[in-house]
Amino acid sequence: MGSCGGTVQTDQTGTDAVADSILSTGADQLDRYVPLLKGKKVGLMGNQTSIVGPDKEHLVDVLLESGVDLKFAFAPEHGFRGDIERGEKVSNEVDEQTGLPLYSLYGKNEKADSIVASVDVMIFDLQDVGARFYTYITSMHRVMQLCANHGKKLIVLDRPNPNGDQVDGPVRKDDKFKSNVSYHKIAMVHGLTVGELAQMINGEGWLDSGAQCDLEVITVQHYKHGTPYELPVIPSPSLPNHLSVRLYLSLCLFEGTDISVGRGTDWPFQVLGYPDPVFGEFTFTPGIRPGMAAHVEQQDKLCYGLDLRQLNPQEQTFTLKYLIDFYQKAPFKDTFFSRPEFFDKLAGTDELRKQIIAGQTEEQISASWSTDLMAYKTMRKKYLLYPDFE
Numbered sequence: 001m002g003s004c005g006g007t008v009q010t011d012q013t014g015t016d017a018v019a020d021s022i023l024s025t026g027a028d029q030l031d032r033y034v035p036l037l038k039g040k041k042v043g044l045m046g047n048q049t050s051i052v053g054p055d056k057e058h059l060v061d062v063l064l065e066s067g068v069d070l071k072f073a074f075a076p077e078h079g080f081r082g083d084i085e086r087g088e089k090v091s092n093e094v095d096e097q098t099g100l101p102l103y104s105l106y107g108k109n110e111k112a113d114s115i116v117a118s119v120d121v122m123i124f125d126l127q128d129v130g131a132r133f134y135t136y137i138t139s140m141h142r143v144m145q146l147c148a149n150h151g152k153k154l155i156v157l158d159r160p161n162p163n164g165d166q167v168d169g170p171v172r173k174d175d176k177f178k179s180n181v182s183y184h185k186i187a188m189v190h191g192l193t194v195g196e197l198a199q200m201i202n203g204e205g206w207l208d209s210g211a212q213c214d215l216e217v218i219t220v221q222h223y224k225h226g227t228p229y230e231l232p233v234i235p236s237p238s239l240p241n242h243l244s245v246r247l248y249l250s251l252c253l254f255e256g257t258d259i260s261v262g263r264g265t266d267w268p269f270q271v272l273g274y275p276d277p278v279f280g281e282f283t284f285t286p287g288i289r290p291g292m293a294a295h296v297e298q299q300d301k302l303c304y305g306l307d308l309r310q311l312n313p314q315e316q317t318f319t320l321k322y323l324i325d326f327y328q329k330a331p332f333k334d335t336f337f338s339r340p341e342f343f344d345k346l347a348g349t350d351e352l353r354k355q356i357i358a359g360q361t362e363e364q365i366s367a368s369w370s371t372d373l374m375a376y377k378t379m380r381k382k383y384l385l386y387p388d389f390e
Helices: 030-037 059-065 112-117 136-150 194-203 242-256 321-329 340-347 351-357 362-368 370-381
Strands: 007-009 041-046 069-075 101-104 121-125 153-157 168-171 187-189 214-218 271-274 282-284 303-307
Touching: 030 059, 030 121, 030 153, 030 214, 041 059, 041 136, 059 069, 059 121, 069 112, 112 136, 121 136, 136 153, 136 194, 136 214, 153 194, 168 370, 187 370, 194 214, 194 370, 242 321, 242 340, 271 282, 271 321, 321 351, 340 351, 351 362, 362 370
Parallel strands: 007 214, 041 069, 041 121, 069 101, 121 153, 153 214
Antiparallel strands: 168 187, 271 303, 282 303
């Protein structure tokens, strides 16, 4: 395990000391970071996943109770309390529960520089799910850039990666595929915690002009990359349980098509379907659900497809089998990839879409990215803070 690009507060008890030791997130370890905040003006990037301890107290409340001079919070996609659906506008407002000023970092915020310049230190505490297209890591990059621009310290409160037992998928190609859902040249399933990725961003010089963020990572105690980890709080409205988090790696690519992944049902990212019986016998009808986007694919239409709800979450790893199967069954192959540019950004390349259209197997497609993936894995090893699954 290596470390690069900042200070890391390591687990003083040793990650291998006791196999069944209680896992402790960075946020849980108040004694390791609250002293660093005393006498400082502090900003936070957090949301509903920023919890402390078994009682799931919000980090904001804990910091305020600890006498920390918390000035504001940035919110990512889905908002500060996690109740805004994908792509919806996250506005600048006030947190009703604490009166804390809230600012968005999802999309453009021209005041972000002056906001960060007004504090001494920033805290980042968001629960990632281990996929390159999950936008919380893009938000972290922006916080790192703002801190580097203004010489501010960033403390990352690390959390386990619920999909940290795998590294897979294509590595993002050149910058024409760069977007909120493909910000870094990393594997689609990146196998990093946010603390490890923050070190990679620094170490690989990915901030503007190779700038360095003054970074400190509060590591998770008793965590290994192969450790199964079920999130204590849902990370966003359409990932409501552990199975959806595990299947998300494979099913999110359907967002570049008109196939429903179950948004607008009680089982998002656990069912697949389209209004054509060719796709399967299982049926469901997407509708409107509180907290979910007003627009859902195939809204109010009877969809036919697959029911994945009975699968064992921990047995689910990244696969292209669902995508290839639905493409091969589709009577509308010419328009199957209804949003090709978005699909390519999700994939980080246009090669995957072309390979599926050409009828390549999952084995052939995986082989085509194996060299890039091996190079990524070698780079990844430099930044690991925890024992790896391999």
